[in-house]
Amino acid sequence: MPVYTITTAASTLDGQTKANLAAAITEIHSRVNHVPSTYINVVFNELPADSVYTDAQPAQPLLINGWVRTGHPDDETSQLLAEVANAATEVTGIPPHRVLVIIQNSPAHFAMEGGRALPNPGEEQAWLAAQ
Amino acid sequence: MPVYTITTAASTLDGQTKANLAAAITEIHSRVNHVPSTYINVVFNELPADSVYTDAQPAQPLLINGWVRTGHPDDETSQLLAEVANAATEVTGIPPHRVLVIIQNSPAHFAMEGGRALPNPGEEQAWLAAQ
């Protein structure tokens, strides 16, 4: 269901760090937002050094953009943000001021997986059982 | 007006398949959402094998993210989703459980093309005629 897109300048993260960060985000999202880990996608978009700017200068931020279904309780989203941001720093060693985590959402019925519209938050079990 | 961003692991799709999928999505979006095909963008973001994870493991999902203007009727969005998801499997051979289609939106006046704010859904003809 969710997709996390992590954008960095090339060589910011090595292969093992990418795998570790994908694992950390998958664990956090599954637990906080009640989604089986098999439905969680994490992708890394690594761009050339002259393609990433902060303050109009080439920079090395860690930009994490997660797409989720609309309707998760706000306190879960706050927890998700805090845990993902913490994990990003812990796994990568990049300090918090270079880590930006953004959650975007769409209504569940604006997304389809396995040929079916996604369930609203809280209705995951019925959706999974109906497969 | 719309932009479809398709994310895969490298070598998931060959060049002809990308062209065919772009053509299928363009035809569907133009017909269902009433947008001339000249305004429809489809881009492919192909990432290294160690940059795409599902369930914390390297994986080969087909992640399709479409940005559209807010305000299309819900039944059109449902039809769009179903047709795009079906076409994705038909064109690429990737089974539905690895295909995720997400529609995101912004108000039409939060987007600009050709130097003009986009029209609301249903007002395309007047906008096109006023060019």
Place this chain on the structure above:
Amino acid sequence: MPVYTITTAASTLDGQTKANLAAAITEIHSRVNHVPSTYINVVFNELPADSVYTDAQPAQPLLINGWVRTGHPDDETSQLLAEVANAATEVTGIPPHRVLVIIQNSPAHFAMEGGRALPNPGEEQAWLAAQ
């Protein structure tokens, strides 16, 4: 806080043009949306020629997608759009009909930077002072 993602076919923009466009967008966003330039990210996603389609044909659009916090006044967003679109053409020489600028947003508390949820629009100074 904001992230601008600019998608093009490879070789559409050279290194200096990317730097100039990043600088122009950073200046505009900082001024119009009242964000210190140190918090503004601009990234370029340059894709192979056979990965970018408009009207189902390989094409060279300039696709600019900005993520901002929800709640900026609509007139500021309109000004932001117009100035970014103008700058894009001025800096790159790409004509307006190939330039698409899209603004997306999430509530400020759906994003975290430096370990803190972002401030709502208008509350930036207090947030910055509390660091």
